[in-house]
């Protein structure tokens with residue numbers, strides 16, 4: 001049943017630019033077919049989708065009454081109230097794809113929701129009965145016929161075709177239980193229903209699949225399945241495929257982690273191939289970040305990325321890789337040992353396996369040796385000889401040449417985040433519409449007045465504010481805050497600006513960045529795994545001002561031999 005969203009909700013949902021190129025249409029139409037539980041989807045295109053895109057499915061179909069609603073803005077059968085957004089399982093929820101497509105092309109919808117062989121066609125705002133079997137066919141002709149400028153800015157036909165085909169493959173890989181067919185002047189393919197491995201073979205061929213590692217991982221942060229090219233068996237494939245909770249997504253951070261894991265095996269220009277499906281608790285995700293729903297925000301991304309890194313290390317250490325041959329004794333030791341705990345020490349010296357083995361035997365905690373010790377770990381010109389662990393779930397304890405180093409994990413990550421955040425942030429603040437404009441409540445009169453009088457200042461910071469019937473709403477936030485934003489955070493910013501009215505814009509921006517960096521960092525009392533500690537130290541080492549946190553407190557303390565001896569009154 002299609003229902004019109006309440007008027008209030010309509011105003012709350014920002015329209016956004018949904019259709020920029022033919023591949024965007026393919027994405028929306030395939031998503032609709034999958035949402036309609038289709039078991040067979042056929043895509044036909046002509047002239048890279050510019051002359052024709054036709055998608056035929058055997059899904060639930062659309063009733064005669066609902067047909068005109070499909071092209072109305074913000075009419076959807078998938079979302080009734082805004083709260084449902086947080087548990088949405090369908091691809092669609094905004095009710096704007098078909099209406100957007102209708103405004104930029106000549107759209108025809110044929111559909112039947114019954115087994116009687118009777119269907120309806122919607123064209124030029126009129127509906128006619130036609131013989132039709134259950135399912136829907138959407139026909140899109142003359143894309144951008146009414147927006148010549150848009151058409152001019154399309155890339156070459158070849159590029160548009162590649163984008164279409166890649167989008168198509170994204171869904172083919174995601175749904176092995178759906179039959180897909182692709183029809184075009186250049187390429188005609190059928191992918192019958194199969195298993196996930198069967199689908200990999202249909203899409204990439206046996207040869208490529210035999211050069212990959214099949215993943216099936218589950219840990220406390222995510223489930224991960226898919227395929228990953230073997231580090232020693234490089235091959236080229238133009239695209240990678242990444243999914244989070246069954247949605248195709250972009251994530252430069254995840255791509256980087258994977259590329260980093262291969263960096264000892266591949267040459268710089270070689271990109272590792274992968275098809276990865278992550279499953280995370282949906283509460284830790286925000287899918288409403290972008291109208292195309294391609295960007296997903298993961299809360300506690302640092303923890304997620306560290307865990308991913310740890311899993312990749314495990315996978316790589318289990319591979320028969322010539323470069324790592326000299327660590328086989330260590331690897332086998334690793335396999336036989338207990339899981340990591342904080343008492344165990346990680347050495348980073350260039351020991352031979354025999355020497356390491358010796359150390360293991362003589363070490364009373366029976367340490368597990370990291371498989372990566374060949375790499376030197378430095379921090380602030382100090383060579384970290386070993387990480388002894390974490391105390392009070394707050395400080396990392398390391399042995400260095402001079403003595404001992406303590407690292408405050410929160411201060412360290414705050415510094416790392418601040419420098420990263422400054423990088424993203426330039427003079428121009430890109431804004432992001434909040435999908436639900438938020439009413440600013442419980443403001444005292446003075447603050448309310450302050451906000452309304454300083455609207456241009458807030459706008460410059462990326463916060464657009466609107467007054468409506470005596471109520472104040474926050475409409476946008478700076479894009480760089482989207483992952484983290486909470487309304488309390490905004491109240492803190494208001495308070496801060498109110499208390500320091502003379503501060504320059506740049507200074508306020510930096511304050512926001514500092515506040516953000518602090519909020520998104522690991523806290524004291526968070527237990528860390530060894531690889532998270534290593535990761536933290538590595539990232540801190542890359543910072544410009546590594547010795548102090550965003551608020552000017554130290555990130556690390558060193559106790560050298562002399563100081564320790566003094567404290568113990570060995571010397572005076």
Ligand SMILES: Nc1ncnc2c1ncn2[C@@H]1O[C@H](COP(=O)(O)OP(=O)(O)OP(=O)(O)O)[C@@H](O)[C@H]1O
Nearest residue numbers: 032033036070076077092093094095096097098136
């Ligand atoms: N192939 C299809 N089969 C059955 N119903 C469909 C199909 N395509 C569209 N619909 C119906 O038309 C409505 C509008 O589709 P549209 O894609 O515009 O919005 P949506 O999928 O609800 O949200 P979004 O804009 O996020 O994609 C859908 O809610 C659905 O009820």
Ligand SMILES: [Mg+2]
Nearest residue numbers: 028032092097
């Ligand atoms: Mg849709």
